Amino acid sequence: MTLLLRFSPILFVFAFALQAQDLERRSGHPYLLYTDERVEQLKERMESEEILADAWERMLASAEEAAGPEKGRKRLRRDTVEELCLAYRMTRETRFAERVREWLFDQYTGEPRSDTPLMKREPQWNAGLGTGEAAYHFAIAYDSVYDFLKPKERKELAARFAEKGILVILNDWVLGEERIHSLDTMGHNWWSAIVFGAGVGAMAILDEDPRAEDWVRRINDASIEYHRYTGSALSNKPATFDPAGGFYESLNYAGFAVRTYLPFRMAWENAFVEAPPELPVLDGLDAFFIHGCYPNSDRLMSVDFGDSSNYLKGAEPMRMLWISGQREANNLWYLSEVTGQAAETLFTESPRDLLYAPTPEELAKVPEKPDLPTAMLYDNMGWALMRSSWEKDATFLAARSGFSWNHAHADAGSFVLYHKGKYMLIDSGHSSYPSAEYDDYFRQSVAHNVVLFNGMAENPENTYYGSVKDGTMSHLLDDGDFRYVLADATGPTSQYFARNYRSFLWIGDVILVIDDVKSFEPGQFEWQLHYNGEGSRPHHDIDFHVNYEGAEVLVRPLFPMTLPIGGLPTDYPENMRVVEKVGYTPVRGEKRAVKERTYHVFQPAELSRREKFITAILPLGDEGREGAPTIERLQGIDWIGVRIRQSGTVTEVYLNLLADGRIRHRNANLVLDNGWETDAYLFAFTYPEGGSVTDPSSALRTAVINGSYLRRGDWVALDSLSKVFLSASRGEQGLLEVQLQGQPYLNVGLGVAAKPDTVLLNGERFDAPYDAKGKRLQLRLPEER
Incomplete structure (x- = not known):
C-alpha cells in the first residue's frame, strides 16, 4: 500500500502523458468511411461480383439524378448524400x-435549437437524438x-459544425464545464445514441480544430x-448490458443503444492505428438478437418484452x-431471415454497406439454421429464451424476471409462447x-x-421510479428435451407477496409452469393468461x-389447492373459476389509439x-x-x-411442499x-x-431442483452437502450427460450402476x-479442486 501511494502520482502523470499522445492516423482524408482502400477493394470486387456491380449502378444513377440540373432538384435526403459521396470517391x-458541398453549407445555419418537444425542460436540453444523427452524417x-x-471552406464548415453541432452535444452530455446529463439519463440508450455522432464529427475536423482530438479521446x-x-443503487438504475450481451431495455432498444456507437467504432478503426477498446458485452450482442428471434414460415418474429x-x-x-x-x-442467417432477402443481397442497399459486403467465401458459410444452443439465459437482466429446436415453426418459450423501469415493463415472472409459426401466449x-393506457395498463403487471x-x-x-x-x-438446465429455469419475482412484488417463485419445467412436449406464491394476508390469487386468437x-x-389461425395450445390448470401442512389437499382445480377480463391492445398506425382485448x-x-x-x-x-x-x-x-x-416414456414430477x-x-426431508x-x-x-419409478436402474433421466440428497433404500442417486440443480440423462453408447449448478464449489456424488464410457459435465x-x-x-466443480 505504501509503495502504491508513493508512486501513484508518477503513474498518474505517465497515464496522462499516454493520453496526450497524438492519435496516429492511417491516412489523410477520407479516413472515416469512404477510404481509398475500401473504394479500391469495391472496384476490384465489382469486376467479378455482378450483384455488387448492379447495386453500384443503381446508386450511381441516383447520385447522377441528385447532381443534375439545379432546376427541379429535390431536397437531399441523407441516404442520397451518401450515394453522392460514394459516387465522388468512385468516379472522382x-x-x-459540388452537390455534397452545397448540402454541407445548408447544414448548421442559424442558431442551435431543441430538436424535439422533450427538450423544453429546466435546465434547457439542447441536444437530442436528431442532433447525434445529424452530426454523424455531416461528418461522413x-x-x-x-x-x-x-x-x-474547410475552416468555415468545421467551425460552424464544431459550435453548432459537436459542442451542442458535448456540452449537454459529456464535458464537465456545462454537462447536465449522465450515462443513464433518459433510460440507457439516449446517451449512446447522441454522443457517438459527435465523436465521428470530431474525427472529421481533426485538422481544422485543435480541440477535436481531446473530444475524440474523451468520447472513446x-x-x-x-x-x-x-447501475446505481441510489438512482434505482440497473446495469445497461448483461455480461452475455443482452440489453435490459428490450431488443428494440438494444439496436437503439448501439446505432451510433458502432459507426463510431468503425470510423475509429478506419482512421487510427490505435485499436478501439475491448468491450466484451458487444461480442454477445449479435447472439442476443438471434436468441430473441422466432424463425417461422412467414415473417421472422422477435420477443416483444417491454417497448x-x-x-x-x-x-x-x-x-x-x-x-x-x-x-x-x-449473423448473415439472421439478416436474411429478418429482411427476407437472399444473403448475397443483404449489403447492397446503402453505400456504406456496399463497402463491407460479405465475400463469396463468407456467404458460402451461411447456415440453414443458427449454430447456437436452443436455450440461453441472460441472468444479469433476467431473460430466459428456450426453444424445441431452431427449425422454423418450432415451439419457443421466453420468460422474463428482471428490473422494471422505463422501457422495461412491470412483468417480473412473465412468459410468452410461440408455436407452429404463431404468437400464441402473448405480452400485451x-x-x-x-397514450393514457401506456402507463396505466401496458407497462403494468395486469x-x-x-x-x-x-x-x-x-x-x-x-x-x-424503478423496482427497488x-x-x-x-x-x-438445458438437457436435450428437458429444460428448467427459475424465475424469482418476489423482490419486485414484495409489497404484496412474501414468496413469488415460478419454475418452468419443459419436458418433451409439455411445459409445466409451477408457481409457489404466498401473501401476507388471505386474498384472491389470479393466474393470468393473455393470448392471441380464440380462447x-x-x-x-x-x-x-x-x-x-390453426395453431393450438392447451393450458391445463392441474393445481392450485389449499394445502394444509401434513394433510391432503382439499380444493381441486375443477372448482377453479375461469374469469374473462378486458384489457387493451394497441392499434398499429394510429397514434394513441387502443382497442379492447379479452383475456382470462x-x-x-x-x-x-x-x-x-x-x-x-x-x-x-x-x-x-388426440396426439x-x-x-x-x-x-x-x-x-x-x-x-x-x-x-414411450414416463416422467414423474414431485413438488416437495415442505421445501x-x-x-x-x-431440512425439508x-x-x-x-x-x-x-x-x-x-x-x-x-x-x-413399462418401467417403474421404484426401479432406480431404469432411469433415463433424473432431475433434482434445489436438493442435496436423493435416495431409495440402499441406492443413493445424489449426495451433495449443498443443494444443487441437476439433470443427469443416460444416452447411448455409455454416455452420461450431466447439467449441474449450485454453489461456487461442489463435490457431488452421483449414483450410476456402471461406469459410463463418457461423461459430459455442463457440455464438457x-x-x-x-x-x-x-x-x-464423483463430480467436482470447479474441476481444479
Missing part, C-alpha cells in the same frame, strides 16, 4: 462533390469531399464507461455489427407513449402473464383451449395466503388433442406432482409413498413405458472418479 467527378460527407473543398474513453455501466415489437427489424444493428468486425455466419405489447394477488403484483410506480428489488432468472373452456373441461384468469375457489399452481401448457401438433401427452395428477402427504406419458420455507431450522427420500424442492424421474468431457463398490461417480 466533381459534380457529385465532410470527410468524403474534403479534398474538393477549399481550405477556407467514455465508451468504456457506458458499456461497462453496472419492443413482435416484428422487430434488427437488420440495422446486425449489419453494423458485421461491419464492425463481428463476422459470424449466424405497448401503445404509443403519450398486462402480462403473471400471478396477481388482489389484482396486484408489482407496485405500479415501479415503471416510473430486482426479479431474477436463474439455474437454466375457450368447454363446459366440464379442465383445459383452456387457445386457437390462433384462473382463480382458486377460496381466498388463501399460500398457493401452489401447477399449470401444464401443451402446444399441440398436427394430431391435435397430446397424457398427464395424471399425483398427490400425497406434503407433496403434489404429475405423471406425464409421451413418446417452501414453511419449516424453520430443519420428504419421504414419498414410493420409497424415494429427498430434501429437494422438485424431483423428476423419467423411465421407459469430464474424467469423473468412479467408486465401483459404492456405484458412484
Whole structure:
C-alpha cells in the first residue's frame, strides 16, 4: 500500500502523458468511411461480383439524378448524400462533390435549437437524438469531399459544425464545464445514441480544430464507461448490458443503444492505428438478437418484452455489427431471415454497406439454421429464451424476471409462447407513449402473464421510479428435451407477496409452469393468461383451449389447492373459476389509439395466503388433442406432482411442499409413498413405458431442483452437502450427460450402476472418479479442486 501511494502520482502523470499522445492516423482524408482502400477493394470486387456491380449502378444513377440540373432538384435526403459521396470517391467527378458541398453549407445555419418537444425542460436540453444523427452524417460527407473543398471552406464548415453541432452535444452530455446529463439519463440508450455522432464529427475536423482530438479521446474513453455501466443503487438504475450481451431495455432498444456507437467504432478503426477498446458485452450482442428471434414460415418474429415489437427489424444493428468486425455466419442467417432477402443481397442497399459486403467465401458459410444452443439465459437482466429446436415453426418459450423501469415493463415472472409459426401466449405489447393506457395498463403487471394477488403484483410506480428489488432468472438446465429455469419475482412484488417463485419445467412436449406464491394476508390469487386468437373452456373441461389461425395450445390448470401442512389437499382445480377480463391492445398506425382485448384468469375457489399452481401448457401438433401427452395428477402427504406419458416414456414430477420455507431450522426431508427420500424442492424421474419409478436402474433421466440428497433404500442417486440443480440423462453408447449448478464449489456424488464410457459435465468431457463398490461417480466443480 505504501509503495502504491508513493508512486501513484508518477503513474498518474505517465497515464496522462499516454493520453496526450497524438492519435496516429492511417491516412489523410477520407479516413472515416469512404477510404481509398475500401473504394479500391469495391472496384476490384465489382469486376467479378455482378450483384455488387448492379447495386453500384443503381446508386450511381441516383447520385447522377441528385447532381443534375439545379432546376427541379429535390431536397437531399441523407441516404442520397451518401450515394453522392460514394459516387465522388468512385468516379472522382466533381459534380457529385459540388452537390455534397452545397448540402454541407445548408447544414448548421442559424442558431442551435431543441430538436424535439422533450427538450423544453429546466435546465434547457439542447441536444437530442436528431442532433447525434445529424452530426454523424455531416461528418461522413465532410470527410468524403474534403479534398474538393477549399481550405477556407474547410475552416468555415468545421467551425460552424464544431459550435453548432459537436459542442451542442458535448456540452449537454459529456464535458464537465456545462454537462447536465449522465450515462443513464433518459433510460440507457439516449446517451449512446447522441454522443457517438459527435465523436465521428470530431474525427472529421481533426485538422481544422485543435480541440477535436481531446473530444475524440474523451468520447472513446467514455465508451468504456457506458458499456461497462453496472447501475446505481441510489438512482434505482440497473446495469445497461448483461455480461452475455443482452440489453435490459428490450431488443428494440438494444439496436437503439448501439446505432451510433458502432459507426463510431468503425470510423475509429478506419482512421487510427490505435485499436478501439475491448468491450466484451458487444461480442454477445449479435447472439442476443438471434436468441430473441422466432424463425417461422412467414415473417421472422422477435420477443416483444417491454417497448419492443413482435416484428422487430434488427437488420440495422446486425449489419453494423458485421461491419464492425463481428463476422459470424449466424449473423448473415439472421439478416436474411429478418429482411427476407437472399444473403448475397443483404449489403447492397446503402453505400456504406456496399463497402463491407460479405465475400463469396463468407456467404458460402451461411447456415440453414443458427449454430447456437436452443436455450440461453441472460441472468444479469433476467431473460430466459428456450426453444424445441431452431427449425422454423418450432415451439419457443421466453420468460422474463428482471428490473422494471422505463422501457422495461412491470412483468417480473412473465412468459410468452410461440408455436407452429404463431404468437400464441402473448405480452400485451405497448401503445404509443403519450397514450393514457401506456402507463396505466401496458407497462403494468395486469398486462402480462403473471400471478396477481388482489389484482396486484408489482407496485405500479415501479415503471416510473424503478423496482427497488430486482426479479431474477436463474439455474437454466438445458438437457436435450428437458429444460428448467427459475424465475424469482418476489423482490419486485414484495409489497404484496412474501414468496413469488415460478419454475418452468419443459419436458418433451409439455411445459409445466409451477408457481409457489404466498401473501401476507388471505386474498384472491389470479393466474393470468393473455393470448392471441380464440380462447375457450368447454363446459366440464379442465383445459383452456387457445386457437390462433390453426395453431393450438392447451393450458391445463392441474393445481392450485389449499394445502394444509401434513394433510391432503382439499380444493381441486375443477372448482377453479375461469374469469374473462378486458384489457387493451394497441392499434398499429394510429397514434394513441387502443382497442379492447379479452383475456382470462384462473382463480382458486377460496381466498388463501399460500398457493401452489401447477399449470401444464401443451402446444399441440398436427394430431391435435388426440396426439397430446397424457398427464395424471399425483398427490400425497406434503407433496403434489404429475405423471406425464409421451413418446414411450414416463416422467414423474414431485413438488416437495415442505421445501417452501414453511419449516424453520430443519431440512425439508420428504419421504414419498414410493420409497424415494429427498430434501429437494422438485424431483423428476423419467423411465421407459413399462418401467417403474421404484426401479432406480431404469432411469433415463433424473432431475433434482434445489436438493442435496436423493435416495431409495440402499441406492443413493445424489449426495451433495449443498443443494444443487441437476439433470443427469443416460444416452447411448455409455454416455452420461450431466447439467449441474449450485454453489461456487461442489463435490457431488452421483449414483450410476456402471461406469459410463463418457461423461459430459455442463457440455464438457469430464474424467469423473468412479467408486465401483459404492456405484458412484464423483463430480467436482470447479474441476481444479
